[in-house]
Amino acid sequence: xxxxxxxxxxxxxxxxxxxxxxxxxxxxxxxxxxxxxxxxxxxxxxxxxxxxxxxxxxxxxxxxxxxxxxxxxxxxxxxxxxxxxxxxxxxxxxxxxxxxxxxxxxxxxxxxxxxxxxxxxxxxxxxxxxxxxxxxxxxxxxxxxxxxxxxxxxxxxxxxxxxxxxxxxxxxxxxxxxxxxxxxxxxxxxxxxxxxxxxxxxxxxx
Ligand code: SF4
Numbered sequence: 001x002x003x004x005x006x007x008x009x010x011x012x013x014x015x016x017x018x019x020x021x022x023x024x025x026x027x028x029x030x031x032x033x034x035x036x037x038x039x040x041x042x043x044x045x046x047x048x049x050x051x052x053x054x055x056x057x058x059x060x061x062x063x064x065x066x067x068x069x070x071x072x073x074x075x076x077x078x079x080x081x082x083x084x085x086x087x088x089x090x091x092x093x094x095x096x097x098x099x100x101x102x103x104x105x106x107x108x109x110x111x112x113x114x115x116x117x118x119x120x121x122x123x124x125x126x127x128x129x130x131x132x133x134x135x136x137x138x139x140x141x142x143x144x145x146x147x148x149x150x151x152x153x154x155x156x157x158x159x160x161x162x163x164x165x166x167x168x169x170x171x172x173x174x175x176x177x178x179x180x181x182x183x184x185x186x187x188x189x190x191x192x193x194x195x196x197x198x199x200x201x202x203x204x205x206x
Pocket of ligand 1: 045
């Protein structure tokens with residue numbers, strides 16, 4: 001199969017015919033393009049239809065996630081479960097002292113910044129080849145830019161927005177990949193990333 005190595009998403013389906021003395025690689029260019037592409041591998045927040053792992057024990061049902069599921073390979077992750085927070089759990093929030101961001105559980109006062117940073121580093125080191133990320137919007141862990149930041153652990157008004165800890169680590173590590181949150185993907189105009197467009201096209205949603 002050495003002759004079949006164009007980049008992912010442009011890779012046609014190949015087969016090998018012949019015997020030991022003559023091997024012919026056949027590229028089935030006439031097949032429908034979407035059906036012949038390898039499935040995009042997409043890391044997805046686990047609470048988006050896979051497990052009731054939100055802080056309050058809920059699961060989020062998004063039609064889009066299920067519709068493209070046959071056409072992508074999902075890798076699910078829940079960073080808050082992975083660092084040992086149970087379900088249900090005290091909610092977490094991002095706080096800042098004006099210099100750095102921290103991740104805390106206001107009810108217990110626990111500072112989980114280091115645990116989360118360590119998990120993000122280890123997970124992204126070991127995740128292997130991926131084509132994109134589909135993450136929960138507004139989550140202090142999974143959000144990719146719309147997460148409220150607070151000036152203190154105690155009750156206070158938000159003073160800005162940023163990416164969550166996992167979402168931010170993903171953006172930093174994979175700046176060229178398709179990275180979306182489920183809020184944006186409800187909007188068809190957000191189908192600009194190839195990994196998601198491949199799944200959406202196959203599912204007939206765009
Ligand atoms: S948003 Fe992320 S951390 Fe929160 S429940 Fe969903 S997968 Fe877990």
